[in-house]
Amino acid sequence: MRKPGLIICLVSCVLASSGVYGGEALSKYPETVAVLQLLYADESKAMQSYWACAEQAHKEKQFNIESFYASLAISKSIRVEAIGVMLMDMEIAPVEPAESDIRVSSTKFNLKLLTNIQLPKLEKRYPILLEHIKPEGHAVAIQNISLAWKVDVQHRELAEEILSSLESFFGIGAKIPDAFYVCQGCGSTVVDVPDLTCPICEGPISDYVQADAKWRFNRAIEGNELLSDQEKAFAVRMYDYIYAAEHDQEEIELGAEAFKGQLYVRWGLGSPREFCLCEKIYVAGLEKMSQMWAGYNSIDADDLDEADKTFLKEMHDKYGDGPINLRREKGKVPAEVLKLLDMVEIVSGRTEFEDQDLIFLRALIGS
């Protein structure tokens, strides 16, 4: 039999390249360790390749497929982490895969490749790997690899659905979901969040996070340690606003200096890379955005001048005591006013305006 022979060869290769051994675990679970190292490298490479495919889909303006690939990459990052933790628990350092070129083709071809490559892996490789490690009885590893198998089946099925949708009627009216959900426990990837528990790992459905075409921005902001949680949420709302209007925007070019300086360091998106139009619009607006944030947070509702107090009184006389929703105003709200309301909502994070929000609105009207 060729396949098991291949695995044994890979196993010894991985062991030979393993720098750090947890002596006890290695003598007790040699095959399990080798298979985990193998999968660790595989999943790491798959993660990088899916990120690259997401970027390719973005270039082709296939934003829904970009979301799909982002969800796969997030799922793979969860798998990589899980395998890493298992190895570390055995006091064995995971071996990072050697740098290799990530090659991507057109989005359609990438999808075809995904469905073709996955099939033999799903039908043959996982069963062989599991058979191989079962005699050693490492229950956690066996369960983890079984979950990975199920998750890969999901990935392939989703890819097939998207591909057939793209191919029917030459992709005209192709129905591809614009967001996917990934279980943070096991990497399960779905279009609709399950009702009760994760069908793969039986964890709570609150573990499911959304992956959409804004992943790149969200990831950068999430990793920005200079921002508080409120500031991150504000930046994400700002980006959502820019993103929603992307189709009306014209291409802009930013000079290298836009990515230097304190403002970019504070609110920016990390090391410069190939930014998409929405990200460039966000960076171009950083000065205004940070002024907005500072202005809003400098409002002290207990220390207002007479003009502000009068404004608040007029608003409450007209709309009542509680928080005020100005979008419910009867008649057509002019577009310029709607834009100001958008800004207040972005900075405050609410549509029912408190006094601080109303004062900020007044300042925007004044400016």
Ligand SMILES: [Zn+2]
């Ligand atoms: Zn799960």
